[in-house]
Amino acid sequence: MAATIRCEIVSPERLVFSEDVLSVTLPGVSGLMTVLPRHAPLMTILNIGEIVVKRIDGDAVFFAVGGGFVEVRPDMVVILADTAERSDEIDIERAEQARQRAESLLKRRLPATERAPLELALRRSHLRLKVARRRAGRAPRPIRSVVSPEESERE
Secondary structure, eight states, X not given: OOOOEEEEEEOSSOEEEEEEEEEEEEEETTEEEXXXXXXXXXEEEEEEEEEEEEETTSOEEEEEEEEEEEEEETTEEEEEESXXXXXXXXXXXXXXXXXXXXXXXXXXXXXXXXXXXXXXXXXXXXXXXXXXXXXXXOOOOOOOOOOOHHHHHXX
């Protein structure tokens, strides 16, 4: 049998995932990283992004995470996520509505202090849609970059 590593994904609300797996690919602070069994110990910041867990049966499980921390030990990966959702838990319609709402609000001329949370909400809604569409067997649509009103006037 192939070597495995224990993967635990924990959010403030609950234990999201706990299973022995073949690998875990996650959005670390320096970019995507894949953790395999017997990985060197480390701790890093988890960025907003997608986690892909490869199960023992070869299937992949997808998660949308909203940042947090990761502890890697040779036999275990513990992900302490600010938010975490499995692909099958994401309501595509609700995520699409959040995306549209954020895009609509970003079209207004807002100060930077009000734009930042909206840009973060837009980024999260794009991520949730991408992860949910993986579950649905559809390829994720490309994500358009956020353009400020000042930048759009220059185009």
